[in-house]
Amino acid sequence: MLYIGVDLGTSACKFLLVDETGAVLNTVTREYPLSFPRPGWSEQDPASWWNACLSGIPALLQGFDPAQVAGIGAGGQMHGLVALDENDEVLRPAILWNDGRTAAEVEYLNGTVGKEVLSARTANIAFAGFTAPKLLWMRKHEPELFGRIAKIMLPKDYLVYKLTGVHATDCSDASGMLLLDVKHRCWSAEMLEECGLSQRQLPRLFESWQPVGTLLPPVAARLGLPEGVVVCAGAGDNAAAAVGTGTVGDGHCNISLGTSGTIFISSSKFGVDPNNALHAFAHADGGWHLMGCMLSAASCNSWWQNSIIGTGDYKGEEDKIIPDRLGHNHVYFLPYLMGERSPINDTNARGMFIGMTMDTNRADMTQAMLEGVAFAIRDSFEVAKSLGISIPRSNICGGGSRSALWKTILANVLGIPLDTVATEQGPGYGAAMLAMVACGRFASVGEAAEALVRVRATVEPDAQLTALYNERYAQFRKIYPACRELFPQLL
Numbered sequence: 056m057l058y059i060g061v062d063l064g065t066s067a068c069k070f071l072l073v074d075e076t077g078a079v080l081n082t083v084t085r086e087y088p089l090s091f092p093r094p095g096w097s098e099q100d101p102a103s104w105w106n107a108c109l110s111g112i113p114a115l116l117q118g119f120d121p122a123q124v125a126g127i128g129a130g131g132q133m134h135g136l137v138a139l140d141e142n143d144e145v146l147r148p149a150i151l152w153n154d155g156r157t158a159a160e161v162e163y164l165n166g167t168v169g170k171e172v173l174s175a176r177t178a179n180i181a182f183a184g185f186t187a188p189k190l191l192w193m194r195k196h197e198p199e200l201f202g203r204i205a206k207i208m209l210p211k212d213y214l215v216y217k218l219t220g221v222h223a224t225d226c227s228d229a230s231g232m233l234l235l236d237v238k239h240r241c242w243s244a245e246m247l248e249e250c251g252l253s254q255r256q257l258p259r260l261f262e263s264w265q266p267v268g269t270l271l272p273p274v275a276a277r278l279g280l281p282e283g284v285v286v287c288a289g290a291g292d293n294a295a296a297a298v299g300t301g302t303v304g305d306g307h308c309n310i311s312l313g314t315s316g317t318i319f320i321s322s323s324k325f326g327v328d329p330n331n332a333l334h335a336f337a338h339a340d341g342g343w344h345l346m347g348c349m350l351s352a353a354s355c356n357s358w359w360q361n362s363i364i365g366t367g368d369y370k371g372e373e374d375k376i377i378p379d380r381l382g383h384n385h386v387y388f389l390p391y392l393m394g395e396r397s398p399i400n401d402t403n404a405r406g407m408f409i410g411m412t413m414d415t416n417r418a419d420m421t422q423a424m425l426e427g428v429a430f431a432i433r434d435s436f437e438v439a440k441s442l443g444i445s446i447p448r449s450n451i452c453g454g455g456s457r458s459a460l461w462k463t464i465l466a467n468v469l470g471i472p473l474d475t476v477a478t479e480q481g482p483g484y485g486a487a488m489l490a491m492v493a494c495g496r497f498a499s500v501g502e503a504a505e506a507l508v509r510v511r512a513t514v515e516p517d518a519q520l521t522a523l524y525n526e527r528y529a530q531f532r533k534i535y536p537a538c539r540e541l542f543p544q545l546l
Contacts, residue, residue, distance in 0.1 A: 056125040
């Protein structure tokens with residue numbers, strides 16, 4: 056049998072066709088636009104995601120027997136607010152995970168409601184990207200539209216609805232809404248009341264591998280698939296990527312260098328960072344995880360290369376960096392191009408280069424950008440270590456992980472080996488694995504990971520270079536606190 060994995064990203068939707076052995080038989084990508092209507096705002100039309108499915112899935116199946124497709128799973132960008140009216144029509148463009156308009160709402164939730172109260176209710180505090188602050192913003196600034204909300208969904212859940220007609224979400228994705236009681240895996244009545252919502256406006260909760268339904272007959276006909284194809288609940292992109300890299304069960308770590316950057320630590324037991332610098336979310340394997348998320352990771356690279364120095368030759372720019380310069384660069388970069396979440400939670404933070412002199416060159420700047428992202432990931436890594444969590448090694452995935460230089464920098468900044476798995480398809484591959492479990496190919500997510508995920512290559516840290524980066528990181532940590540009070544004045 057065959058399985059389809061969907062990776063609903065911020066700039067494109069990627070589709071994978073996977074067989075029972077885990078081999079990826081075909082991939083198709085459909086890009087779509089992203090809108091920034093005001094500085095710090097980020098929106099998208101959900102119709103773009105559905106249109107990507109309508110064209111992408113038939114293209115994916117060309118040359119294959121559609122009758123062999125047993126299941127579909129989706130991993131998707133988290134936190135996005137998709138609001139539907141009583142006719143299931145989209146009320147407004149989705150407000151995305153990297154939207155920063157909710158500073159006042161975050162301040163109200165964390166300051167007035169209180170961080171301790173929020174953590175007790177949801178295991179997390181408010182961050183600008185989360186869904187609940189967006190709902191409060193919408194209630195204040197778009198009251199007429201807010202009053203017409205019949206159903207609230209997340210991006211990949213909208214696709215599941217369009218495929219099956221079922222309003223559903225999974226616990227991993229719902230964890231990032233600030234509406235879920237993460238420990239008990241149910242909606243928080245207190246948070247719904249805080250946001251002026253009723254439970255009937257929320258989708259039904261599933262575990263990521265559970266079947267939600269089968270394809271609606273008209274949808275099946277349009278996609279060229281059998282009506283009996285099973286659609287599972289799927290997962291948030293980071294949880295799906297973790298499944299795809301075998302980061303399931305207790306004590307495993309995955310680092311993702313995608314548009315955003317994450318460090319993801321899986322656990323069989325529920326736990327909360329008492330300082331709330333790391334998110335405490337449900338995992339797609341039925342357990343939980345701690346996660347640090349920076350808003351701009353590989354997107355810093357594309358911004359620097361494409362928009363600033365005007366090149367698409369990323370490798371060519373990296374080749375200009377002399378290996379002996381690693382650990383010796385005196386230029387630093389703060390990667391806060393969209394504000395920042397973990398661990399500083401500051402929507403006003405901004406990107407900056409500092410330390411340039413007359414002999415600073417283009418390669419130094421590129422190196423500083425790569426190192427700045429690595430240092431920011433280490434910020435969350437250090438929080439995890441302060442909680443007594445041991446991270447002896449980690450998987451790595453995402454577009455940025457294709458850079459050998461960036462992996463070398465990150466391995467030495469963190470001082471741990473970084474493993475690359477054989478199948479580097481991120482959330483889409485994990486979503487296909489979840490579909491396999493939904494269809495009975497495997498009894499559990501852990502069994503699927505054990506059978507399908509293999510390490511292909513490892514980058515080992517060098518003790519001398521790690522020592523140099525420890526010194527550089529100590530300097531990096533001083534920059535943001537020194538500039539924190541200045542950033543709001545620049546807005």
